[in-house]
Amino acid sequence: MQRLVIASNNSAKTREIKQVFAEFGVEVLNYRSLIDEQIFPPETTDNQYENALAKARFVQNFLPNEWILADDTGAYFEAFPERFGLTIAREFKQLGLKSISEEDEYLLHLYTPEMKRSAYLEALFILLTPDNQVHQAIGRGGVILATKERGNFSVGFDTLFEAENGKTFAEMPMKERVNYSHRGRAAKKLLGELGECYGKN
Secondary structure, rough: OEEEEEEOOOHHHHHHHHHHHHHHOEEEEEEOOOOOOOOOOOOOOOOOOHHHHHHHHHHHHOOOOOEEEEEEEEEEOOEEEEEOOOOOOHHHHOOOOHHHHHHHHHHHOOOOOOOEEEEEEEEEEEEEOOOOEEEEEEEEOOOEEEOOOOOOOEEEEEEEHEEOOOEEHHHOHHHHHHOHHHHHHHHHHHHHHHHHHHHOO
């Protein structure tokens, strides 16, 4: 494996995933660096594995000799068990929220003081190899939702989700964050599985 190619049109997601895997010494680039931008098939609302696998297989059709990485991430809140999850981005879009700050503000204003604030993000990575093997890893990060945005190392949900150490993801540089964030933990699991399957250099 020389590099991983991300199956996503989301530049912010690509940037974060590149930073995460860089901490483990792995090069990552977006598929749009190699071919023109494509329109992905619609996602399901409840199957994280199928969502990520469909994105990876779609890009693999164009780049069969690459190691294709895809993810599907959900946000889960104890106070709102029937909302969000894998559909949070679509729900925000339907609400007409146009910026990261608007999304954060909307989420914070859903809460009243007596509500439980337990919450977490869950990322599933799917990796397709050139010989069509499928590897997967799930990472969960965050334990509660903060009462206000905190941190300058990142933006968006990273400023709201607190980890076990009491810091939001945005209060931690990436070197520290990979040990607590959903994508950092998923990446570590995935690379550990690859090391077991293919042998470590």
